[in-house]
Amino acid sequence: MLAMLMSLSIVLVQQASSQPENIRVLSYSWYVDNLGLFDVVGEVQNVGPNQIESVTLGGTVYTTDGVAQMLSPPTLVYVNCLIPQQKASFFMSFPSQNSATSDLSWLSIGVDRVDFSVLRANVTTNYLYPYVIVQSSSGTADGEGVYWVSGTVQNVGNQTATNIRVIGTFYNASGTVVAVGYTDYLTPASLNPSSVASFKVGAFDQNETEVPLI
Numbered sequence: 001m002l003a004m005l006m007s008l009s010i011v012l013v014q015q016a017s018s019q020p021e022n023i024r025v026l027s028y029s030w031y032v033d034n035l036g037l038f039d040v041v042g043e044v045q046n047v048g049p050n051q052i053e054s055v056t057l058g059g060t061v062y063t064t065d066g067v068a069q070m071l072s073p074p075t076l077v078y079v080n081c082l083i084p085q086q087k088a089s090f091f092m093s094f095p096s097q098n099s100a101t102s103d104l105s106w107l108s109i110g111v112d113r114v115d116f117s118v119l120r121a122n123v124t125t126n127y128l129y130p131y132v133i134v135q136s137s138s139g140t141a142d143g144e145g146v147y148w149v150s151g152t153v154q155n156v157g158n159q160t161a162t163n164i165r166v167i168g169t170f171y172n173a174s175g176t177v178v179a180v181g182y183t184d185y186l187t188p189a190s191l192n193p194s195s196v197a198s199f200k201v202g203a204f205d206q207n208e209t210e211v212p213l214i
Contacts, residue, residue: 020118022048023055026087027176028114030061038070038094038104040114041204043169043177046082051127053081056120059092064110070094074119078167078182081126089169089180091204131157132164135196147179148202155191162190168201179203 028042040059046052059072072092079088137151149168155161164186170179181204186197 018120018122019048019050019052020121022046022050022052023118023121025057025116028116029172029176029178030111030114032104032107033093036104040072040092040094041089041177041180042092042116043087043089044077045087046084049084050123051081051083051125052121053124053126054120054122055082055088055118057090057092058117058119059094060115060117061094062112062115063106064112066112067106067109069106078180079128081124081128083127087169089167089177091180129157129159129161131155131159132161132191134166146202148200150198150200152196152198153186153191154196155193158193160190160192164191164197166199166201168203170203 024045024047026043026045028040030038030040033039038061040061044055044057046055055077057072057075057077059075060068061070063069072094075090075092077088077090079086082088132153132155135152135154137149139147139149141147147170153164153166165183166186167182168180169177170181172178181201183199183201186199188195188197191197
């Protein structure tokens, strides 16, 4: 199960005010990666009437005793501009130095929740070229257990698209985000109308050492 969004060339015009109340976190999950970092992956949606860019989130992890254990650094979502109702994924890592303790021993108490704040959500008239679509895709796990999705995108519009990336949002059977990933810029660097490019995107951090029951 995979949702993909395209980071494409934009038309730059003036920026307006910030509307963080129009960004909603739809789902998230956490895990401890093989470096011992507490990571959160999730998805936001623009629920307002305006196009929004540069969405930046902050996060605070609480244990079941109500204590705030960790603060995240500012985290950008994976799409520069969001039109109304569009969704975008994010990856939020909590460095150990931001914790009240020097390790993750507080995990034994139990994670209650992660509270999110929208630090930035600027109203804009910028937009992403919307006519590059995922034409085909298929997924498979490699020998190390990493899940990869390969496929093609096509420019179905009448303009040339540049700076194309594919962003993968991976869900479990309940629709909760459990992993994210993105490609480098695809080749060719410019995709003419009707042209096709290949991509391969994998889920980040498959070497998870601890995960919640979700």
